[in-house]
Amino acid sequence: MGWNSVIPITMDTATGVLAAADDEEQAVSTTPTFVQRVTDPALAADIADVAAATFPLACPPDSSPDDIAAYIADNLNADTMRGHILDTDSDVLIARESPDGPPVGYCLVRHGEPADSDVQTVITARPATEVSKMYVLPDHHTQGRPVSPSRALMEAAIDLARTRSAAIVWLGVNQENLRAQRFYTKMGFTRAGVKTFDLNGSVEHDYIMSQALDGHPKA
Numbered sequence: 001m002g003w004n005s006v007i008p009i010t011m012d013t014a015t016g017v018l019a020a021a022d023d024e025e026q027a028v029s030t031t032p033t034f035v036q037r038v039t040d041p042a043l044a045a046d047i048a049d050v051a052a053a054t055f056p057l058a059c060p061p062d063s064s065p066d067d068i069a070a071y072i073a074d075n076l077n078a079d080t081m082r083g084h085i086l087d088t089d090s091d092v093l094i095a096r097e098s099p100d101g102p103p104v105g106y107c108l109v110r111h112g113e114p115a116d117s118d119v120q121t122v123i124t125a126r127p128a129t130e131v132s133k134m135y136v137l138p139d140h141h142t143q144g145r146p147v148s149p150s151r152a153l154m155e156a157a158i159d160l161a162r163t164r165s166a167a168i169v170w171l172g173v174n175q176e177n178l179r180a181q182r183f184y185t186k187m188g189f190t191r192a193g194v195k196t197f198d199l200n201g202s203v204e205h206d207y208i209m210s211q212a213l214d215g216h217p218k219a
């Protein structure tokens with residue numbers, strides 16, 4: 001059974017709200033997920049808090065704590081998040097477990113030409129959309145549930161790529177981050193190549209993963 005058949009997600013294009021509606025026939029013991037495309041910059045600080053709590057989980061165990069802390073301070077602060085929210089070529093999504101609850105996860109989606117030359121080499125279809133960040137607080141990981149913030153965020157991200165008529169959606173993931181790789185594989189991504197990632201001056205090694213979309217505008 002597909003995940004969407006358990007808890008349908010629909011986006012109100014006027015408000016950008018994606019809601020996971022309860023389906024009585026499929027009632028299972030599960031926490032609902034509400035995914036919202038963020039348009040209010042006032043949410044930036046809350047998202048930055050989630051980012052700071054979760055970024056270390058994506059780093060290899062031998063990463064320097066100082067490099068991680070510096071990366072968070074420089075790249076995942078509230079000002080940077082505010083910029084992403086206001087950027088017309090980016091979408092920031094948050095997942096909550098009640099409509100007005102605190103964010104338990106977030107996703108940054110960036111539409112347009114990839115900046116990295118290694119990515120440009122292997123991601124050649126256009127238009128392209130990047131799932132640039134995908135982070136969920138540990139207590140809210142899927143853990144066997146049929147519905148989860150991570151799945152809802154990725155479904156919504158791909159939906160947003162479709163609204164831009166993307167022919168491909170891609171992402172980078174640390175080569176040691178097996179959990180995220182497994183998650184992306186489950187969500188339809190396959191390995192396309194490799195690239196590096198600058199963690200405050202330390203070179204990290206990523207896989208590039210991608211999935212083709214049909215490139216047609218979403219109805």
Ligand SMILES: CC(C)(COP(=O)(O)OP(=O)(O)OC[C@H]1O[C@@H](n2cnc3c(N)ncnc32)[C@H](O)[C@@H]1OP(=O)(O)O)[C@@H](O)C(=O)NCCC(=O)NCCS
Nearest residue numbers: 057058134135136141142143150172173178179180182183
């Ligand atoms: C990546 C992330 C969003 C995925 O969400 P999630 O809710 O944990 O995803 P799921 O549980 O649906 O999928 C993870 C899979 O990895 C598996 N897994 C967990 N730890 C693993 C490990 N060490 N090695 C291999 N697989 C692992 C899980 O069992 C699960 O697979 P299964 O459904 O076949 O059992 C979430 O784990 C997260 O936020 N992690 C920290 C930040 C991060 O790494 N972000 C990605 C940056 S690229």
